[in-house]
Amino acid sequence: MRRLLLVIIALATLLPSLAQAYEVLVLQSSHNVGYEQALKGFRSDCNASQRVVVLSDYAEVDVVRIVREDRPRLILAIGDAALAATRRITQTPVVAVMSLGIGTRANLTGITMFAPPEKYCNLFKQLKVHNVGVIHNPGKTGWYLDKAQKAAEKAGIKLNVRRVESPRETLAQLGSLAGKVDALWMFPDTTAVTRETAEAYFRFGQHQAVPVVSFAASYLGLGAAAAVDIDSTEMGRQAGDMANALLRGARIDEIPRQAPRGTKYRINQNVLGKLDINETTE
Amino acid sequence: MLPYMRPLDFRSSFQYRLFRVFTLLTALIAIVFLTVYVTIEIRNQRAHISAQLHLQAQHLAETIRLPLYAENRAVLQQFAEGSVHQISGLRGVVITSGNGKVLTNLQLPGSKADVIEETVEVRSDVLTTSPESAISGGTEPGPTLIGRVSLKRSTEDLHLMSYRLVAISCALAVGFWLTVSLICYLVLRRVTKSFNALMQGIHTMQSGDLSARINVVSDDEPGRAASAVNDLANALEARTIELENANQELEAFNYSVSHDLRKPLTVIYSYCQFIQEFCSHNLDTQCREYLREIGEGSQRMNQLIDTLLEFASLKRSELHHENVDLSEIARNAAKGLVLIEPHRRVSLRINEGITVKGDRDLLQVAMDNLLGNAWKFTRKREEAVIEFGMMEDEGKPTYYVRDNGNGFNMTDANKLFIPFHRLPGTGVDGHGIGLATVERIIMRHGGRIWAEGEPEKGATFYFTL
Numbered sequence: 001m002r003r004l005l006l007v008i009i010a011l012a013t014l015l016p017s018l019a020q021a022y023e024v025l026v027l028q029s030s031h032n033v034g035y036e037q038a039l040k041g042f043r044s045d046c047n048a049s050q051r052v053v054v055l056s057d058y059a060e061v062d063v064v065r066i067v068r069e070d071r072p073r074l075i076l077a078i079g080d081a082a083l084a085a086t087r088r089i090t091q092t093p094v095v096a097v098m099s100l101g102i103g104t105r106a107n108l109t110g111i112t113m114f115a116p117p118e119k120y121c122n123l124f125k126q127l128k129v130h131n132v133g134v135i136h137n138p139g140k141t142g143w144y145l146d147k148a149q150k151a152a153e154k155a156g157i158k159l160n161v162r163r164v165e166s167p168r169e170t171l172a173q174l175g176s177l178a179g180k181v182d183a184l185w186m187f188p189d190t191t192a193v194t195r196e197t198a199e200a201y202f203r204f205g206q207h208q209a210v211p212v213v214s215f216a217a218s219y220l221g222l223g224a225a226a227a228v229d230i231d232s233t234e235m236g237r238q239a240g241d242m243a244n245a246l247l248r249g250a251r252i253d254e255i256p257r258q259a260p261r262g263t264k265y266r267i268n269q270n271v272l273g274k275l276d277i278n279e280t281t282e
Numbered sequence: 283m284l285p286y287m288r289p290l291d292f293r294s295s296f297q298y299r300l301f302r303v304f305t306l307l308t309a310l311i312a313i314v315f316l317t318v319y320v321t322i323e324i325r326n327q328r329a330h331i332s333a334q335l336h337l338q339a340q341h342l343a344e345t346i347r348l349p350l351y352a353e354n355r356a357v358l359q360q361f362a363e364g365s366v367h368q369i370s371g372l373r374g375v376v377i378t379s380g381n382g383k384v385l386t387n388l389q390l391p392g393s394k395a396d397v398i399e400e401t402v403e404v405r406s407d408v409l410t411t412s413p414e415s416a417i418s419g420g421t422e423p424g425p426t427l428i429g430r431v432s433l434k435r436s437t438e439d440l441h442l443m444s445y446r447l448v449a450i451s452c453a454l455a456v457g458f459w460l461t462v463s464l465i466c467y468l469v470l471r472r473v474t475k476s477f478n479a480l481m482q483g484i485h486t487m488q489s490g491d492l493s494a495r496i497n498v499v500s501d502d503e504p505g506r507a508a509s510a511v512n513d514l515a516n517a518l519e520a521r522t523i524e525l526e527n528a529n530q531e532l533e534a535f536n537y538s539v540s541h542d543l544r545k546p547l548t549v550i551y552s553y554c555q556f557i558q559e560f561c562s563h564n565l566d567t568q569c570r571e572y573l574r575e576i577g578e579g580s581q582r583m584n585q586l587i588d589t590l591l592e593f594a595s596l597k598r599s600e601l602h603h604e605n606v607d608l609s610e611i612a613r614n615a616a617k618g619l620v621l622i623e624p625h626r627r628v629s630l631r632i633n634e635g636i637t638v639k640g641d642r643d644l645l646q647v648a649m650d651n652l653l654g655n656a657w658k659f660t661r662k663r664e665e666a667v668i669e670f671g672m673m674e675d676e677g678k679p680t681y682y683v684r685d686n687g688n689g690f691n692m693t694d695a696n697k698l699f700i701p702f703h704r705l706p707g708t709g710v711d712g713h714g715i716g717l718a719t720v721e722r723i724i725m726r727h728g729g730r731i732w733a734e735g736e737p738e739k740g741a742t743f744y745f746t747l
Contacts, residue, residue: 032420080414098418113417171352188413195412195422196351203348216416222409230417 022049023247025072027063027086029079029098030056034232038078038097041236046243048074055081064088074243077110093252097239098232100188101140102257109242109255111235113188113215114144115228115263117151120213123226123265124157124183127211127277133181135162135173137191144187159185170197174204181210186224188215198222211275217266225275227266234262296481297474304466305459312455320451324444328398331440335400338369339433343404350377350404350429355385362388365433373397374434380427392436401432476504483508492519536594540587547587551580589715592647593701596722601641608636608681611646612670615653627664628657633671636681638747640727648723651716652683652743658710659687659741678746686740695733720745 024046028035031054039052051070055061063085067075077083077096086094089107096102096110124132132152136145145161152159160181162173170192177184186193186201193201202223205212211225220227238261245255272278342365349357362375366388373394377386405425415422476499483496492515496508554577562570609632616630638645653668660666669684690698694705701718720743724731727747735741 029418030420032415032418034418034420079418100413100417168352171348171354188417190413193413195410195415195426196406196428197348198410198412199407200348214416216413218411218416218419232419 022051022070023073024048024050024076024243025066025070025074025092026050026052026076027061027078027082028052028054029081030054032079034098035078037232038236038239041233041238042076042097042240042243043236044233045237045240046247048243048247050076055085061085067092074246076239076243093246095239095242095246097235100190107252109252109257111238111242111258111260113230114141114259115215115230116259117144117148118155119228119263119265120148120185121151121155121157123213123228124152124185125155127183127213127226129183129211130156131158131160131181132183132185133160133162133177134185134187135164135170135177135192136187136189137165138163140191141187141189148185164192167191167194167197170194171200174200177204178208181208183210184212186212186214186219205271209275211272211277220266220268220271223268223271225268225271225277229264229266230260231262231264235260238262296477297470300470300474301463301467304470305463308462308466309459312459316451316455320444320448323447323451324440327440327443327447328437331435331437332398332400335369335398335433335435336402338365339400339402339431342375342433343402343431346377346431347404347407347428350379350385351406353379353383353385358386359388362386366390369433369435371436371439372433373436374432376432376434377429378432379429385429393438394434396437397434398437399432399434401430403430404428476500476502476508480504480508480511484511487511487515492522533594537591540591540594544584544587547580547583551577551584554580586713589713593715593719593722596644596719596726599644601644601726603639604642606638606640606642606645608638608645608649609634609670611642611649612636612653615646615650616668618650619653619657623657626661626666628660628666628668631667631669631671633669636670636672638679638681640747641723644723644726648720648745649683651720655716655743656683656685656687656741658712659689660685661687661710663687675744675746680744680746682742682744684740684742689735689737689739689741690733691737692735695735698733699731717743 026039026042028039043050051072053061053063053066067089072092075086075089075092075094077086077094078098080099080101083094083096083099083101086096086108092107094105094108094110096108098113099110100113102108102110102112134145134148136142138145145159149159160177162176164170164173184201184205198219199222201212201214202219204210205223205225212219212223214220214224214227215230217227217229238258242255242258246252342361346358346361349361358377362377365375366372373390373392374397375386375388376384378384405427408422408425411422414420479497479499483494486494495512495515498505498508498512554573557565557573558570558577562573565573612632616632620626620628620630649670653670656668660668663686667684667686670682671684672679672681674680688710690705697703697705699717699721700714702714703718704712704714721731724745724747729746731743731745733741733743
């Protein structure tokens with residue numbers, strides 16, 4: 001009798017959890033194309049069971065409760081909103097992709113949106129520019145600037161750096177670069193580049209007749225001369241590899257955040273033509 | 283003169299009335315269209331200027347997006363001042379941040395009474411995306427509000443434009459009206475040509491020229507009416523000639539009979555006188571009385587013949603028009619009546635200075651008859667009143683003889699002027715030819731006569747010349 005009672009209790013508690021059991025909780029910020037591509041790439045490399053929650057489909061999502069009840073082994077956060085939703089998750093490892101704000105947390109790793117600076121420096125060399133202006137917020141992209149400085153030094157490029165603490169300062173700092181640079185490097189810095197100030201970069205490039213090199217191909221249509229675009233699908237695959245390693249038992253502190261593997265140059269020939277710059281090879 | 287026989291006044295002519303209706307209607311239509319056009323045009327101009335100002339504000343908003351986001355007051359002030367040269371009639375530029383803080387408030391001198399104000403919102407560029415959206419390939423929820431730009435513009439140039447528009451429109455409307463009126467006049471003149479010919483012909487006939495005929499200028503309704511009137515005039519002329527001949531024969535017969543009757547009457551009267559003179563002593567009293575009555579009867583018949591001859595001569599005699607003082611004639615006639623019956627108490631009120639143009643002798647006869655008539659029919663009154671005067675009737679001088687005598691019933695008014703017809707119960711002697719004579723004299727002068735009266739209250743005879 002006692003055994004029967006134990007069996008009933010075990011079934012009552014385990015059966016529902018067995019029905020919902022999965023290994024990876026995928027938190028996707030929205031249905032944006034880039035996010036969908038990243039998820040596609042992730043799935044192509046990681047065969048673990050998944051539950052996908054698209055945050056934009058709900059008014060409010062209690063991620064902590066989901067994690068407590070479902071107990072996934074890993075969380076894949078796609079996009080900044082998804083990453084922000086995992087802020088209160090401290091035990092479950094989080095792999096973040098397609099996010100600009102991957103900071104330093106004990107349970108957090110992922111693929112940054114910062115392409116290797118060498119890629120940019122290589123592009124600047126092809127554009128035959130030597131003085132490159134950069135505006136950034138040290139609190140957000142200071143680590144990346146350090147890398148960029150080293151890469152630029154190797155490539156014989158001088159970076160004119162301007163620091164901003166708020167988006168409104170961007171315009172003034174841009175003005176201070178006038179006549180001092182022959183290219184502008186647009187960092188993926190959410191303080192230096194906002195929806196309101198992005199236009200100012202391209203105006204600067206137009207007025208100063210210097211190329212603006214951006215981090216996303218979507219800016220080419222607004223006046224950027226070139227961009228080092230990141231392949232979202234490849235980034236998903238890269239995250240899939242990371243997840244596989246974690247699911248195999250690797251500790252998260254053993255897997256540091258990585259730069260994206262798949263990057264590609266995008267060129268706006270019309271802008272380059274207007275700036276009298278010869279075509280570059282991708 | 284009857285109303286329809288009055289000479290046709292241009293103002294009452296058919297052509298003038300039609301022309302007046304057309305021109306007034308055209309003027310009314312022109313005024314209505316002018317008012318509607320000017321109102322719509324002014325509204326459109328105002329809307330156009332508002333739209334233009336809105337576009338200029340939008341342009342300024344596009345231009346200042348970045349300095350407005352940076353809240354750079356100096357640059358915003360420069361943009362605002364630059365707008366003064368680009369936008370005519372600018373009165374003020376106000377630039378505020380998204381939270382309503384005024385960053386630039388440029389106010390220019392000039393009237394602020396009637397200004398057009400346009401405010402546009404400055405929003406982030408629709409095409410520009412944030413880094414997150416740029417990376418994810420997503421779309422932004424919508425442009426964010428950065429601030430507002432408000433432009434104020436004077437409407438002085440709009441007023442000038444409106445005045446010019448009104449002036450040009452009025453000139454065009456007047457030109458249109460004059461042109462249409464001229465065309466109307468020409469068309470009406472052509473259309474009413476046959477009608478005018480008809481009216482002119484009728485008027486000529488009315489004025490007495492029965493030999494005149496209407497010139498038939500068209501085959502339309504007035505033309506056919508003209509032909510019909512001509513046919514009637516021909517028939518009337520023939521009938522008139524027949525009547526004139528018959529009248530002449532009748533008058534000749536009347537004169538002849540009157541004249542021939544006078545001769546045996548004179549013989550009868552002479553023999554009566556002879557018998558009374560030389561043989562009365564052989565007659566008894568009754569015979570002498572019979573003889574006296576024969577004499578008096580022949581005398582009355584002689585007077586009747588005289589009256590008949592005089593009445594007949596009225597139509598034959600020629601009229602000699604001259605200025606006649608009717609007051610004087612009336613005064614003389616009254617004097618004669620007073621001399622006949624000096625014992626009567628009659629108040630004769632004769633207005634002075636009434637002069638007319640006519641035949642003195644005939645008017646003398648007419649006034650004698652009218653005043654004599656009044657004298658006879660006031661015999662029963664102890665205090666008789668006879669008045670002669672003049673008044674205005676429908677703008678024409680009308681003369682009257684009024685008395686407070688026996689009067690008459692208005693149902694008999696038309697019988698007063700019938701020759702030898704006497705109203706029953708008058709109790710006054712006479713041949714019944716007096717008023718008929720007056721009527722004939724008045725009609726020969728182109729006038730008319732009528733009477734008004736009431737039994738036992740008096741009568742008034744009116745006449746025009």
